[in-house]
Structure formats: structure tokens, C-alpha cells
Amino acid sequence: LGTHGRSIWIFDDATPIQQMSPEIVRSDVHLFDIRPALRFAMRFTRYGIGNKVFTGPNPPYGALITYYLREKPDEKTTVKIQILDGAGRVIRELTQIPKEKGLNRTAWDLRYEGPKVRRPPSPEEVEFVGGPRGPQVLPGTYRVRLIVGEKTLEKPVEVRLDPTISVPDADLRAQLEVGLELRDLISATNEALRALDSLREQLQQIERTVRDRLADVPAELSRALSEHRKQVETLQNELARPQNVPTYMTGPRLVERLNGLFFATDGPNAAPTPAQMEYLGELRQEFAEKIERVNRLLSEDVPKLNETLRRFNAPTVLVGRPIERPRS
Numbered sequence: 456l457g458t459h460g461r462s463i464w465i466f467d468d469a470t471p472i473q474q475m476s477p478e479i480v481r482s483d484v485h486l487f488d489i490r491p492a493l494r495f496a497m498r499f500t501r502y503g504i505g506n507k508v509f510t511g512p513n514p515p516y517g518a519l520i521t522y523y524l525r526e527k528p529d530e531k532t533t534v535k536i537q538i539l540d541g542a543g544r545v546i547r548e549l550t551q552i553p554k555e556k557g558l559n560r561t562a563w564d565l566r567y568e569g570p571k572v573r574r575p576p577s578p579e580e581v582e583f584v585g586g587p588r589g590p591q592v593l594p595g596t597y598r599v600r601l602i603v604g605e606k607t608l609e610k611p612v613e614v615r616l617d618p619t620i621s622v623p624d625a626d627l628r629a630q631l632e633v634g635l636e637l638r639d640l641i642s643a644t645n646e647a648l649r650a651l652d653s654l655r656e657q658l659q660q661i662e663r664t665v666r667d668r669l670a671d672v673p674a675e676l677s678r679a680l681s682e683h684r685k686q687v688e689t690l691q692n693e694l695a696r697p698q699n700v701p702t703y704m705t706g707p708r709l710v711e712r713l714n715g716l717f718f719a720t721d722g723p724n725a726a727p728t729p730a731q732m733e734y735l736g737e738l739r740q741e742f743a744e745k746i747e748r749v750n751r752l753l754s755e756d757v758p759k760l761n762e763t764l765r766r767f768n769a770p771t772v773l774v775g776r777p778i779e780r781p782r783s
Contacts, residue, residue: 467514471521471558485523486601486608492518494565494591495617496724515562518612522601527556537600538563546592563599565592565614567634570641573648573695573710590634590721593627617724626726633727633735637717639781640742644694644710647749647778651691654757657772658684665769679763683756690749709741743780750777 471487479485497516520536528534534554538547546567553559567589576586594616601608616622662680665672695710696702707715716734720727727735753774761771 468519468521471523479523480525482523483525484601484603484606484608486599486610487521487523489518489520489599489610489612491613491615492563492565493615493617494594494724495620496722515564517562517564518599518614519560519562520599520601520612521558521560522608523558524554524556524603528554528603532604534603536561536563537602539598539600540592541595541597543598546597547589563612564588566590567592567638570638571645573645573652589638590631590717593624593631620724622724627724629726630720630724633720633732634717636781637713637720637735640738641710641713641717643746643778643781644713644742647746648691648694648710650753650775650778651687651694651749654753654772654774655684655687655691658687661764661770661772665767673767676763676767676769679760683760686752686756690745690752693745694749709738709745713738713742746778746780753777 468490470490474487534552536549536552537545538549540546547563548568549561549563552561569587569589572587592614594614596611596613599610599612616627658680662677662684665676665680691697692708694708696705696708702711716731716738720731754777757772757774764771
């Protein structure tokens with residue numbers, strides 16, 4: 456409440472207070488009813504004016520999920536929320552949620568699970584751009600599943616589209632299909648980058664070990680390690696720009712272009728444009744070519760390198776399975 460006579464305080468959701476009862480207080484876990492959630496395009500129109508406008512925070516975007524825990528669970532107890540679609544498939548899992556004694560609240564942002572990442576984002580990155588996010592769900596009825604140890608509770612939640620806009624269902628479905636495909640392409644690209652990161656680290660360690668243990672490193676061994684390390688670095692730099700190097704200095708690489716197209720198509724409540732679909736086709740082709748080269752390195756080149764390493768009694772390289780291409 457303000458002290459200058461020009462304030463208003465909005466109670467965004469009184470459902471837990473309205474539904475609270477002695478039976479709920481005595482229960483170990485309770486999931487309250489969830490109000491319909493509105494999907495809309497958020498607008499940011501106050502950049503650059505600092506704190507000139509006196510405003511309070513808005514409620515979190517999405518579906519507000521409130522639950523009651525009679526006691527705070529111990530660290531070994533699983534506490535998470537799953538979001539299920541109409542077919543019963545888990546499309547999102549929330550694990551970083553409050554777990555305090557009494558009432559707890561979190562929000563589902565009306566999105567599918569995000570893409571797999573190359574490395575966990577730093578707290579600064581999460582604060583500035585948010586964590587990895589998936590595409591927006593279609594309007595409809597979903598189920599919220601609260602899991603606390605062995606107890607499981609479910610409630611329905613209805614997702615509604617902004618009533619001020621009119622969008623054909625087919626357009627939203629087209630947007631979702633593109634969003635899911637881009638998410639999976641980003642995941643596979645990051646999986647390839649993780650494999651290359653591991654391979655580069657192993658090669659660097661083997662090079663150090665060989666130099667430390669051998670007074671005179673055989674030229675064949677040194678050349679094989681150096682050539683494969685450079686091959687890995689070339690692929691890394693084609694899939695993603697080097698860390699801490701601004702995009703304007705190098706231009707976006709594959710994973711940045713995929714992310715850029717995802718955010719461009721995900722922003723409005725509309726179908727992707729013809730130009731965006733054409734660009735997606737180009738990225739599909741580039742992705743297929745680069746992932747084929749990564750898999751060839753992992754399945755053909757590295758085993759040959761390991762044969763050379765064994766001949767010189769040097770440590771060998773461990774590689775995982777080939778990178779799977781997402782199904783269209």
C-alpha cells in the first residue's frame with residue numbers, strides 16, 4: 456500500500472484462502488484448484504526510463520500453481536511438478552520449486568520443455584535472458600501433477616488465448632510444430648558440442664601426458680593428436696561461436712541461428728512466415744551436413760586415432776554414441 460494516496464493493491468489469486476479448511480491443514484500434501492491461464496504476447500514498452508514510473512510487480516506469467524505442505528520435506532524427498540497434455544504425455548517438468556512448510560506457489564509459463572544445453576547457464580545469463588525455453592502450448596486443457604515423495608496429486612488447468620486477438624488454430628499448430636522442431640535441432644546441436652568439448656579436453660590431456668612422459672615425442676603421434684584436435688576445434692567453431700566472443704565479431708554460427716529463428720517464430724501468436732520457413736529449410740540442410748561430419752569424426756576418425764595411440768602405449772580417447780538427428 457502506498458502512503459501518498461494514489462496506490463492500489465491487487466490480490467491476484469485468493470483461491471488458497473477460499474479453499475483452505477481444517478481437513479487441508481491436517482493433510483500432508485494438498486494441491487489447490489488452478490485458475491485458467493491466459494496465453495498472450497508480453498510487451499515491454501518502458502525500456503530506458505529507469506524508475507520514473509511508480510509501479511508494482513505483475514503476477515508471474517502463466518498458470519499459478521499453489522500447494523500446501525504440512526512439513527518441509529527432507530533433501531532426499533522428491534518434490535516436483537509435471538505438466539501433462541491431453542494425451543497424458545509429460546511435456547514439462549518443474550523441479551526448482553518452493554518446498555517450504557505451509558503454502559507454496561510457483562508458475563508454469565505455458566511452455567514445453569526447453570532444449571538441452573551445451574553447459575548450464577550462469578545465474579547472470581538466467582537473470583538477463585532467462586533459461587532455455589520451449590515453445591508455447593496450444594490453448595486447451597492440461598493437467599498439473601504434483602509429486603511429493605510417494606504422494607501424487609493432479610488438477611486440471613485450462614490455457615486460454617488472449618481474447619483480444621483472433622488467430623486460426625492451424626496457425627498456432629504450425630507455430631508449435633516449427634517450435635518443437637527447432638527445439639530438437641538445438642538440443643542435438645548442443646549434444647554434438649558437448650561431445651566435441653569432451654573430445655577436445657581428452658586430446659589436450661593426452662598431449663600433456665605424452666609431453667610429460669616422453670623425452671622425444673614421436674612425430675607420427677604428435678601429428679595425429681594435433682590434427683584431430685584442430686579438426687575438433689574447427690567443428691566447434693562452425694557449430695557455435697567461441698565463448699566470450701561477441702556475435703558481431705564472428706557472425707552467428709549454427710546454434711545461434713537456430714536460436715534466433717526459434718525466438719523470431721515464437722514471439723507472436725501467429726504462424727511462421729514464408730521467409731522463416733525457407734530459412735528453416737536452409738538450417739535443416741546445414742544441420743544435417745555438420746552433424747554428419749561430427750558423427751564421422753566420432754565413429755570413424757577417433758577409432759583410427761585410438762589405434763595409433765595404442766601403438767605408442769598412450770592413453771586412448773573415449774567417445775559416446777553418434778548424435779541422433781531429430782525426427783521431422
